[in-house]
Amino acid sequence: MANANEYSRLELRLQACLDNYRYFRGLLRPETRLLVLVKANAYGHGAVEFASMMQRAGADYLAVALPVEGAELRAGGISLPILVLTAGTDSFPEIIADRLEPGIPNLAALKTLCAVLERKGLRDYPVHIKIDSGMHRLGFSPSELDALCASLKDAPQVRVKSVYSHLAASEDPAEDAFTLGQAAAFTAAADRLEAALGYAPMRHLLNSAGIERFPQFQFDMVRLGIGIYGISALPGVQLSPVASFKVKVLQVKELKEGDTVGYNRRGAVPAEGMRIATIPAGYADGLDRRLGCGHASFSLNGQRVPTVGNICMDMCMIDVTGLPVHEGDTVTIFGQDPTVGELAGILGTIPYEILTSVPRRIPRIIV
Numbered sequence: 001m002a003n004a005n006e007y008s009r010l011e012l013r014l015q016a017c018l019d020n021y022r023y024f025r026g027l028l029r030p031e032t033r034l035l036v037l038v039k040a041n042a043y044g045h046g047a048v049e050f051a052s053m054m055q056r057a058g059a060d061y062l063a064v065a066l067p068v069e070g071a072e073l074r075a076g077g078i079s080l081p082i083l084v085l086t087a088g089t090d091s092f093p094e095i096i097a098d099r100l101e102p103g104i105p106n107l108a109a110l111k112t113l114c115a116v117l118e119r120k121g122l123r124d125y126p127v128h129i130k131i132d133s134g135m136h137r138l139g140f141s142p143s144e145l146d147a148l149c150a151s152l153k154d155a156p157q158v159r160v161k162s163v164y165s166h167l168a169a170s171e172d173p174a175e176d177a178f179t180l181g182q183a184a185a186f187t188a189a190a191d192r193l194e195a196a197l198g199y200a201p202m203r204h205l206l207n208s209a210g211i212e213r214f215p216q217f218q219f220d221m222v223r224l225g226i227g228i229y230g231i232s233a234l235p236g237v238q239l240s241p242v243a244s245f246k247v248k249v250l251q252v253k254e255l256k257e258g259d260t261v262g263y264n265r266r267g268a269v270p271a272e273g274m275r276i277a278t279i280p281a282g283y284a285d286g287l288d289r290r291l292g293c294g295h296a297s298f299s300l301n302g303q304r305v306p307t308v309g310n311i312c313m314d315m316c317m318i319d320v321t322g323l324p325v326h327e328g329d330t331v332t333i334f335g336q337d338p339t340v341g342e343l344a345g346i347l348g349t350i351p352y353e354i355l356t357s358v359p360r361r362i363p364r365i366i367v
Contacts, residue, residue, distance in 0.1 A: 007280045008247040008357055010046055011335070012366045014053060016240035020228050023056045023239065027211055033221035035061035035083065035204065036228055037185060039069060042231050044286070044355040045243050046364030048076030053366070054228075055080050063223060067091040070100040083162075086138075092116040096125070101161060104128040105138040110151055110158070116236055117262025126161040129193065129201070133165040133185040134178065145189055149196035162202035162221065163190045169200040171233040179210075184218045204295035209233035231341070231351050244282035245286075248328050249277045249300075252320065260309070261317050265294055267309025274308070275321045279331050286357030287333065289345055292316060296346055299327065299332040 036059045037043075041216050051062055051073050053112050063083040064070045068241040071094065087102035089112040095114065104110050104127050117125050130147070132139030140148050140352060152160065165186040169175035183205060190203050203219035208227030210217065212234050227233075230241035230268060243245045255274045261267025267276075267331045277300075292311040297304040298318060315364035318331065340351040347354075 007250065008245075008250070008285065009363050009365045010045070011054070011244045011246055012049060012242055012364055013240070013244070014366055015108055016230065016242045017050075017053050018057055020242065021054070021059075021224075023237075024208070024211055024222075024224050024227055025058075027215055028218055032218050033060035033202070033204075035059070035063055035221055035223045037063045037223060037225040038073070039065035039085065040071075040356045041360065043226065043352065045229060047072055048078065049364045049366055050265045051076070051078045052081070061221065061261045062285065067095050067098070067100060071098045074098045074100075080127075085130075089113075094221045096120065096122070101126045101128060103128045103130050103138075103164075104131075107144070107147060107151060108141065109146075110155065114157045118345065123156050124159040125157060127158045129160055129163045131163060131165040131186055131189045133167075133182040133189070133205075135166050135168040135182075137166070139165060140189070141190060142185065145192050146285065149193060151359070152193075152197060160193070160197060160201040162204060163193050164204045164223075165189075165298055167205065167207055167210050170207060170213060179214065181271060183214070197296050212237070226352060230357065241335055241339060243340075243355065243358075245281070245333040245362070246335070247279045247281045247331050247333065249325060249331060250280055250315070251278045252276070252325055252328060253278070258327065262292075262309025263312065264310055267317065273321075274319060275323070275325070276308055276317045277305070277320045277329075277331075278315055278317050280315055281333055282312045282316055286354070286359060287311055287316060288343075289355070290347055291343065294319075296343060297338070299335075299337045301329060304338075305331070 034095050036054045038047050038051045041047045062080050065086045082100050085103045086099050089109050092113050125346050130139035170179050194200050202221050204221040205217050208225050211222050225267040230239045232239045253276050255269045259269040259272045282296050285291050289311045292307045294306040297306040308317045310321050340354045343354050344351045
């Protein structure tokens with residue numbers, strides 16, 4: 001079977017994970033808390049596996065996008081506090097049952113949650129208030145803060161654990177003035193909220209690029225996302241890629257002039273012939289079809305081997321002409337060579353998309 005577990009895997013290097021964690025931890029004050037984002041199946045790395053590593057490493061908080069992601073972590077034995085960034089309004093009973101902490105972006109969500117908590121007889125449930133400081137995706141705008149403060153004063157069912165916002169372009173020096181404006185807007189909003197509440201919730205603004213470039217705004221906590229997985233916002237910093245997508249050669253074929261490879265006969269065999277290997281990774285495994293027909297190359301026994309023909313759903317073919325290759329040899333699709341960044345560059349996208357495209361049918365193995 002093409003995608004049987006013994007033929008494909010996403011290896012997670014524990015040491016690389018710890019190295020990246022220590023790098024970012026070293027940029028922070030000792031008292032600053034560190035939240036790690038494990039949404040989208042931990043950016044494709046495997047949610048429970050990665051969260052377990054972060055729990056052992058000493059992370060203070062985790063964050064997910066959806067309640068179902070938090071429920072998966074709880075079922076997997078994760079005990080850290082978990083912030084749900086996109087809680088919605090229909091999942092509050094499940095959020096409460098799984099001891100998750102919802103992000104609150106608007107008054108409708110706050111009122112719905114308070115009603116659910118009131119029915120359950122609960123008070124002081126931890127919530128996190130999202131401020132829209134300029135990204136204009138989710139959160140309370142400055143004009144809505146008075147209504148928010150009034151509602152919170154009359155809501156004993158909740159206690160604000162933190163107030164937070166999200167930077168839109170912290171990795172881009174050309175947008176630093178905008179980033180500084182976001183920090184000022186966030187600080188003003190957090191000050192107003194704190195004054196109304198009469199206590200001081202945690203504040204967090206920085207993402208991975210923000211931690212590296214704007215440490216003066218680390219406040220009480222930071223949110224570490226793509227950086228923990230091995231991608232830095234600074235050109236001179238080489239973090240350790242945590243994930244390596246590896247597969248084993250299924251079959252090797254000798255082809256002659258006139259033969260073609262793959263769907264639509266897109267892979268043409270030259271006059272001198274070609275030796276190809278078939279590997280169990282296709283577009284259903286996150287291998288974008290645009291990487292076919294020689295647009296990308298992978299690593300096999302220390303050599304780069306280009307793709308041949310169109311990428312199939314579960315498999316693709318690579319050119320191994322002149323190489324001593326056998327069934328069962330390991331091919332690295334991405335990792336240290338080639339990197340996720342290289343494949344992202346070919347596709348004109350960002351490393352996030354490459355990592356999160358690897359589906360759950362590929363086993364995650366901690367090494």
